[in-house]
Amino acid sequence: MKVKVKVVLKDGILDPQGKAVLHAINDLKFKGVGDVRIGKYIELTFDSLDQSLVENETKEICQKLLANPVIENFDYEIEELT
Amino acid sequence: MKVKVKVVLKDGILDPQGKAVLHAINDLKFKGVGDVRIGKYIELTFDSLDQSLVENETKEICQKLLANPVIENFDYEIEELT
Numbered sequence: 001m002k003v004k005v006k007v008v009l010k011d012g013i014l015d016p017q018g019k020a021v022l023h024a025i026n027d028l029k030f031k032g033v034g035d036v037r038i039g040k041y042i043e044l045t046f047d048s049l050d051q052s053l054v055e056n057e058t059k060e061i062c063q064k065l066l067a068n069p070v071i072e073n074f075d076y077e078i079e080e081l082t
Numbered sequence: 083m084k085v086k087v088k089v090v091l092k093d094g095i096l097d098p099q100g101k102a103v104l105h106a107i108n109d110l111k112f113k114g115v116g117d118v119r120i121g122k123y124i125e126l127t128f129d130s131l132d133q134s135l136v137e138n139e140t141k142e143i144c145q146k147l148l149a150n151p152v153i154e155n156f157d158y159e160i161e162e163l164t
Contacts, residue, residue: 021124024147032139034129041088041123043102045118057114060093065106 003058005076007067008039024046042066054078083128085140087158089149090121124148136160 009015018036025033033052044061058076067074091097100118107115126143128136142160149156 008123008125017126021147021162023135028146030139030143032128032130033126033143035125035127037125039123039125041090042100042122043090043117043119043121044115045119046114047118048114053114057112061107061115062111062114063113065103066108077155 001049001054002025002079003046003054003076004079005042005044005058005062005066005074006039007042007062007066007072007074009037010073013071027042040066043077051078083131083133083136083160084161085126085128085136086161087124087126087140087144087148087156088121089124089144089154089156091119092153092155095153121154122148133160 017038021038022033022036025036035052044058046057048054055078058078062074062076063069097119099120103120104115104118107118126140129144130136137160140160144156144158145151
């Protein structure tokens with residue numbers, strides 16, 4: 001089973017990396033972009049097929065390891081492998 | 083309009099950051115995870131509501147700036163703001 005995790009800065013937390021990318025985008029003459037926020041994307045592959053174990057471990061891994069709950073939010077999707 | 087971009091390493095490209103996170107997960111006694119791959123997640127906010135402009139600019143920004151096409155794939159979703 002594959003789990004796709006996104007970790008993003010909370011609203012209101014400054015994102016200097018995003019600002020730098022926005023400058024680069026403007027330097028390349030793209031007109032449309034008004035704001036950029038940068039986050040992390042993590043794919044966890046579980047050997048187990050037990051949905052509730054996967055969900056519990058994912059939540060705990062995000063809280064303890066992948067996200068800093070003071071400044072970041074996380075969000076995940078569980079994807080069944082065919 | 084908001085565009086959510088994911089940039090991931092191509093299959094077969096070594097991901098030492100993912101390996102490090104996998105070690106940390108195992109050290110924390112989580113049993114289920116077999117593999118970890120780390121990517122980037124970028125949210126672009128467009129001022130424009132023109133779907134085709136947004137799509138074209140997103141594609142070009144990904145190719146020129148956000149992803150390294152030699153080792154990375156990208157993928158995006160366009161989300162209408164309500």
